[in-house]
Amino acid sequence: MTVPEGYEIEIAAAAPLTERPMIVNFDDQGRLYIAESSGSNDKVQQQLIDKPHSILRLEDTDGDGKFDRRTVFADKMMLPEGVLWHDGSVYVGAPPQLWKLTDTDDDGVADQREVFFDGKTLTNCANDMHGPYLGLDGWIYWTKGAFAEQTYERPGREPLVTKAAHIFRRRPEGGPIEAVLTGGMDNPVEVAFTPEGERLLTSTFLEQPRLGRRDGIIHAVYGGVYGKVHGVTDSHPMTGGYLPAMTHLGPAAPVGLAYAEAGEARGDLFATLFNMHKVIRVALTPAGATYTGEPQDFLVSDSMDFHPTDVTQDADGSLLVVDTGAWYKICCPTSQLSKPDVLGAIYRIRKTGAPRVDDPRGLSMPWDVGPEELVGRLGDERPAVRHRAIAALAKQGEPAVAALAGISPSASTMARRNAVWALTRISGEPARAAVRAALQTEDESVGHAATHSVSVWRDAAALEALLAQVQAPNAPLQRAAAEALGRLGDPKAAPALLDAVGATEDEILTHSLTYALIEIADPAAVRPALRSTSPRVRRAAMIALDQMQPAALEPATVLPLLTSNEPLLAETASWIATQHPDWGGALSGYFRSRLAKAAAGGESLEAQLGRFTADPAIQKLLAESARSGNVAALRVMAKAPLKEIPESWRAAVVAALGGSGAAPLEAAVQAARAWPQPEKPDAALQAALLRVGRNDKAPDAVRAAALDASVESLDAVDPLTFDFLLARVAPDQPVPVRGPAARALSRAPLSTEQLTALTAALPPAGPMELPLLVEAFGASSDGTVGEKWVVALADARGLANLRPDILEKAAAPYPEPVQKKAAALLAGRADDRAADQQKLQALLAELPEGDVRRGQAVFNSSEASCSSCHAIGYAGGRIGPGLTKIGEIRSRQDLLEAVVFPSASFVRSFEPLVIQTQDDIFNGVPIEEDDAQITLALNADDQARILRADIEEVRPGTVSVMPSGLADQLSRQQLADLLAFLEATRWGAR
Known part of the structure; x- marks a missing residue:
C-alpha cells in the first residue's frame, strides 16, 4: 500500500480482533463498533434465516492507536450494512430491517433489540438498505437501493409507494419517514454531512456504464432525482430532468465516505473504492448552489484482494481505513472467487510527525455539567468534544435553550453553528425562536445551518425571514431557503420563488426553487408566471404546474411552445409533452411537421413519438409517414409497445418494403421483425418480406433479416434462397448477417437434401450460430440425415458449450441410434466449478505472451464480436458492461474467466432475466422498461419487447x-492478445 509523501500507515486492528470488518463507528468513549462479516456468500434469503454475522466492539485500552480488546456486542445478525452509535444505542442496517441495539447493563453485550424500521424487502444483492448515518440535525438517515417496492405512510397525505432509490430520514424517537432524494441508481451507500448539514452520497450506477462513467459521489440536494435513467423514477416529481453527479468515478464501486473535520484535511472528503482497491481524497469546492469535487488517489494497494469498505476520521485527526478482505462476491464480479481465508484489517493513516492531540475525546473532562459550560465546548478544536457537547445539550432539552440562545455573537462560527445544531435537536417553541434569531446572522455558515433547522421543523413562523433569504444574492443560502419554503407549503412564497428563478442561471438553485413550487402545490399562485417575459420563469412555472399533485397544466399551454424560437422553452415543452402519453391527439400536428423535416429520424424525435403510439391520431400519422419510407416513423413503429399492431401499420410497411433506398428498407424489415405475430399470418407482409429476401441488390444484412421474418411462411425453400442463407452463416460473415441467417435456417422448411448440405456448416459455426443451426435439424426424423448431422456436430468448435437441452430436443425425432450418438457427444461434461477452475488454470498456463495491438484487432473482429456488445470509449455496443476502464478493476484471471465462462457471474445491472409468457420464454438483459413493457437484449442484434400484461x-x-x-x-x-488488450484498457474518454 502507498500513501502520499508525508503520511504513514499502520495496522490498527486485525485478526483475531477482527477478521472481515465492513463498516465502523465510534461511540463517545472512543470504542469502535464494527459490522463484522462471517465470510458467508450464501443467498441472502438464507443469511436472513441463519444470521451468521455480528457486531463487534473494539477498545484501545492503552491509547497507542492500536485496538487490543474485543467484545461481541451482538451476534446472530443478518448481513450488517451500516453501524451507528447514538445516544447509548447502536443502530444497524441489516436488510430488510434497521435495528436499535442497546446494552442496558453495561456488560458490552446488547441485551435489547428493537426494530427501528422495517423495509419489508430483501432482494438478491441485499442492497435494499445501507446505513444508518446521523445527521447534524439529529435525524437518522439511511439509503434504499435495489428496485423492490416499498410503502411509507405519510400522515395527512397519500402513502409513498416507491421502487426507486432514496435517502430516507427519521427522528431517533420514531415518527414519520421522509424521502430526501430519489434516484434510478442501484446501490446508494454512504451519506456524509458538511458542517452546514448538506448531504453527500456515494453510489453505484449514477449513469449507465459508458465513456468511463458509472459510479460517483453526488451532492444530495433535497427533492433531487438522480440517475441512472430508470422507469422507477417516473412516478416521482422532477424539475426538468435528472440532476448531475458531483464526482464521476467510473466502475469503482464507492462505499465509505467521510467528511474530514480536523487536521490539514479539514473540509475534504475521503471515499473508499471497493473495485479500485484504493481510497481517494476529494477536494470539495463550492460552486454556485452546489459543489465540485476533484478526486485524487490517497491510499492505493496493488493487491486485488484489498477491498476498502469504510473510512472514518478518529478523534485525533487520523484516518481509519477498513479493508474487508476478499470474502465478498455477492453480485460482485470483481470478486469472482470468494476467498474467506484472505482476511481484512483496519489501518490507521496519520500525518508524519503530527503533534499528539491531548485528550482528543475529552474523556478527562466532566460531562455532568450545566448548559453554560457545555455551550463553551461547542467551539472546541476537537471534533469529538464538539459533537459530545451538542448531544449533551440536546439531552438536557428546553433547560439548555437559554444558554444556547445567549451564545456570544463574538463566538467562533463553529461554536454558533453548533449551537444551532443543538437547538435543532430540541423540540418546543423556545428552541424554534432561538433558531429563527440565528437566521438573521451575517455569517453564511451559521445562517445555512439555521435555514436547514427551520426546514426540518417546518417552522411557519420563519416565513418572512426565508422570503428575504431566498432573494438574497447568495446561491447556497437561496437554495436552503427554497427547500424550507417548499416544506412550509405557503402559497405566499410563490412570487419570491419565481422572482429568484428569473434572477439566476444556476441550475441546481433553479431545481430547488422549482421543487419548492411543486411542494407548495398551489396552481393559482403559479399560473400568472406563464405570461412572464423571462423564459426561465415560464419554464419553472410550466414544470411546477405539470409536476405538482394534482397536475395543473393543459396541453394548450405547452403545444405552442414546442416550436418556440426560445430554445429553453422549446426544450421544456418537449420534456413535458413526453411525460403525457395521453396528449397524442393534441400533438399530432406538431409531430407531422417534425417527421417531414427529419425523415431520417433522431433519438429525441423517436423517443418523443414513442410515448404516444397508443393514440389513434399518432398511429394514423405514423402509418402515413411510413408509407413514403420515413425512417423515423418506421423506427417508432418497430419499438411501439402495442399488443396488436394496427392494420394501417402493416399496410404501410408493405408499401415501404416495395420502395427504394437502403435505410427505409432496413427500417421496414426491422419493424416487421419486431412486431408480435398475429394469429392469422399477414400474407401481404410475408410476401413483401420474401421479395426483399430474394432481391440480390439489397444489402445482405437486410436480405437475411427479411428472410428471418418470413421464411416460416414458405412450404419449401427454393435453392437460391437456401444457398444465400447457407453462405451467410460462415464465421467470416458480419454478425448482423450471420445471426439472422442462422435464425432463418433454424425455422425454414428445409428438404432432406438441404439439411444434408447444412451439416457442412456445423463444424466451423460460431458459438452464437451453432445452437440455431442444430435446432434446424429438429424438423426432420430421417435417420440418414440424423447420422450425418451428429457426425458433423462432433467436429464443431462450439460443441463443448452447446446447451444439452438444445441437442436433446433436436435429436428427439430421430431413431434411437441417432439419439444415442447425440447423447454420447455430451458424455462426461462436467459443469461443476472445480472443473471450470482447473480448465481456467490450465488455459492460463499455456497462453503465450499477448500483444495489445493484435488484441485490439481481435476485440473488433467479426470472429470474436466483442464490440457488438461492449463499448470502449465512444465505440461499441451497449448490451454488456462498458470496458473503458476494465483493466483497472479486473485481474488477468478474472478477464479470462469472463471470456471463457461468461455465465459464471454477472455485472450488476446486466444480470439476465428469464421472462415467461403464455407462448414463449425469453432470456436476456433488460435494457429498457416502463409501466407497459420490458425490452430484453437477447444477443448482439436481437431484442424482445414483452408487454407486462x-x-x-x-x-x-x-x-x-x-x-x-x-x-x-x-x-x-488470439486469446492471449485479447487478454493483453483488455488488461491495457485503463483509460476513459474524457
Missing part, C-alpha cells in the same frame, strides 16, 4: 447473453 413469470437468469465458447473459437494466440 403478457408476463406470467420473471426470474433471474443463469445464462449470459454473451455466448460461451470463445476460447474454442479463438486460437490461443
